[in-house]
Amino acid sequence: MMRTIGIVMLLSASLCLAQGSGDFKPASSNVLDAQFPQVDSSSRVQIRFRAPDATKVRINFWSGEKADMEKQPDGFWTFTTKSMAPGLHYYTIVVDGAEVSDPGSTAYFGGSKWASAVEVPEAGADYYLPKEVPHGQVREVWYHSSVTGTWRHALVYLPPDYDAQTKTRCAVLYLQHGGGENETGWIRQGKANFILDNLIASGNTKPMIIVMANGYASRAGYVVPDLTGKPFGSPEFTKVMQERMSAFEDDMTQALIPFIDKTFRTIPDRDHRAMAGLSMGGMQTFQVTFDHLDLFSYIGGFSGAGNPFLAGNNKFDVKTSYHGALADPAAFAKRVHLLWIGVGTNEPERMKTGLESLHTSLDEGGVQHIFYESPGTDHEWQTWRRDLNDFAPRLFQPVGQQSRVDHGR
C-alpha cells in the first residue's frame, strides 16, 4: 500500500514540473526579511546569492541538483531548481571553490557546520506545523558527564500541561540526530515539538518527554585526532566514530538517563523508555538499546539501524548480531514492545538496500517489527518527520497495540 502511495506522489510531482506556475515566495526557512531563497507552488526553488567578483558560483543541494549558477548584471548569481520533493533540503553554495552557507537561510547544523536549507511545503501536510493546539516547551539543559568530563547540552521536549499537572509522570523517548548534526536537529529541522503537540492534541498519542542529546561524545582525556583529509569510511574516521559511539553509549546510560530521571517527572523503567534515531542515530539506537534491554523496550531506526561497524557493511544476522539479543524471536517479542525501522523510497541505493535487507532478515528470522517506507523522500528530514509521526503514536500504548495504531495518515 505504502509503495502505491509513493508512486502516485511521484507522478504528481512530475506533473507539477510541466506547470511551473512561477508564483515564487520567500521560503519559511529564511531569516527575517530575507527575500531569497524562494519557493513556488510547483515546489521549485530559486536561489539568489551576492558574489560580485566571483568567477564561478555553484549550487550544491546535498540530496539534489549540483550546478553552475548564473551571473546577473547586479552582482547576484541565480539558480532555479526543478520541482523538489517536499521537506527541508540542505544546500551550500560554492564560491570560487569556497563552500559556504547562504546568508538568507536559517542556519541548520548539518554536515558538521551551520549549513543552509530551504523548506519546500508538502501540499496537505500540516502535522509538523505549529497549530492552534496546546504547545509543549523545549528546554535546554546542561548536565555534567563523568564519562566525558564536560558539561553537555541537551534539549528536552515536555508535553503541554507538564507544568500544570505536577502529579503526572511521563514516559521518555530518547531521540537522536544523524551524522554531522547535533542535538538541535530534531527541533530546528525536524519540528519534533510541533509533531508531538499535534499528535498529543489529536488524542491518539501519549503525552511523553523527548530527550535530544548530542550524539558526539569523547571520553575524558581522549584527544580527537585531526581528521582533515580522512573521509567517512577511512580507518581513521571509523576508529574515531567507534570510540565516540562507545563513549556516547556510556554517557547516555551512565550520565544522561540518571540526570533526566532526577530532573524530570519520568517513569524511570524500561516499559516507559524508548529510543530512536536517524541515520547515525539509528545505529546508535540499535547499539545502545540492544546492549541495554534492561533500560529500553521501544526501539526505532530511521534510515539507519544495523550498525556497519558491528556487523560489516550493514550485514545483519538475527542469530548472532548484537550479542544475540534477537536470537529468540518469541522472547524478544515479549521483551521489546516495538521494533520499528523506516526508510525513504528515494534514498540512495546503499541506504535503501541496508534497511530492506535488515527488514528481510528480521522477517526471515521471525522477529516482529514494523517496516515503514516514506514515499518519494530521500535521506532527508521529511522522511524522518514522517517516521516520528508514525512511530510516536505507537509508543507507551497498552502492550500488543503498537502495531495496530492507525492515526489516519
Next chain:
Amino acid sequence: MMRTIGIVMLLSASLCLAQGSGDFKPASSNVLDAQFPQVDSSSRVQIRFRAPDATKVRINFWSGEKADMEKQPDGFWTFTTKSMAPGLHYYTIVVDGAEVSDPGSTAYFGGSKWASAVEVPEAGADYYLPKEVPHGQVREVWYHSSVTGTWRHALVYLPPDYDAQTKTRCAVLYLQHGGGENETGWIRQGKANFILDNLIASGNTKPMIIVMANGYASRAGYVVPDLTGKPFGSPEFTKVMQERMSAFEDDMTQALIPFIDKTFRTIPDRDHRAMAGLSMGGMQTFQVTFDHLDLFSYIGGFSGAGNPFLAGNNKFDVKTSYHGALADPAAFAKRVHLLWIGVGTNEPERMKTGLESLHTSLDEGGVQHIFYESPGTDHEWQTWRRDLNDFAPRLFQPVGQQSRVDHGR
C-alpha cells in the same frame, strides 16, 4: 575608578602584543572538531578559510581588523590578528565580493544573518562560564500573539530549583538583544544563563526568571517593504523600525507578559518586573518601560538607551522626553527602583557620546541612576556580559539597596 581599570587593561593588552607567544588553540566558539579559528594566550586570532579558486579573500571583524587574507599553496587563506580585547567578536569573510560565514565557527545570529564569531577568553574572568554550581534551564516557548497574528518564539531562563520548589514565585527580567540579532543572542552570545547561575550560586543575586523575546515584531497584516539598498538611517529603514518598535511594545505588554505570567510562577506586579536590553534593545527598554511604568520598576540600557527616533539623535531632555516620565526626579526615584545605563570605553564615539550625554543629562536633572563603563570593550558582547553581571545583582533587592550592592568585581 572604572576608567583607571580600563587604562590598566588596555596597557596589558599592548604589552601582550610584544610577547606573541603563538600557542594557538582552537577557539571555544568553534563547531565540534573544527581546528580553526584559533586563539593564542596573547589574544591573537588565526583565521583559516578554504577558497582554492578565489582571487581575493578578506577578513572582516565587525568591530576590528578588516584586511586581505593571505593565500597558501594548499588552497586555504590565512590571517592572524593583533591582540584582541576579550569577548566574542563577530566576523565574516569576503570571498571575491561574497560576504559569508566561516564554517569552522558556531553560527551566532547577528547582522540579520547567522554569522561567525570567535571567543577570546578574558584572563581571570569566569563569571560567564559553566561552573560546578546548580544550573538553571533555558526553555523555548511559543506564544500566539494577537498583535502580530503569529506564533512567536521566546527563550526563558528559569533559575535552579524552579522545578523543585513548586511553591516559590519569582520576579522577572525581560532582556532584549540588539539590532540584527534575535532572541537567541543573550544565551548563545551572552551566556546569560551561566552568568545568572554563577551569580545566584554566589548568594548575592535573587533567583529570577529571564525572558528573552524576539525584538522584531510586525502587526498582523503589515507587509514589510523590501529594504534592499535602504541602509540604517534612511527614511524607509527608520519607518520600518518605528513601526516595529511600536508593534513590539504592544506585543510585549499585551501578549508576552500575560503569557509569561500565565505560564510561569511569576510575581506579576511592577515591583517584581525589570526590563533591560542592549543597543536597539536598550532603546526598546526605555520606550516600553517609560510608556508602562505601571508594569516595570527596574530599567537597564546597555550601550543604547535614549531613543533617537523619539528624541532626535540621542538628545534627551529630562523634562520632556518620554512624555515627561522623568520630569519629577523625586517622584521618579520613588517609583523606579533602578535606572541603570552602561557603555564600553572602546565603543564607537557616537555610542559613547550618546550614553555619556544621557548620563550627564540625568545627573543635571537630578535623576538617580547608575552609570557603568566597561573598561576596554567595544560595542560587543563582552560589554553586555559585564553589564548583566553588574545589573542583575541589583534587581529585586530591598528598596534603596540597589546602588549599594557590590559583588566583588
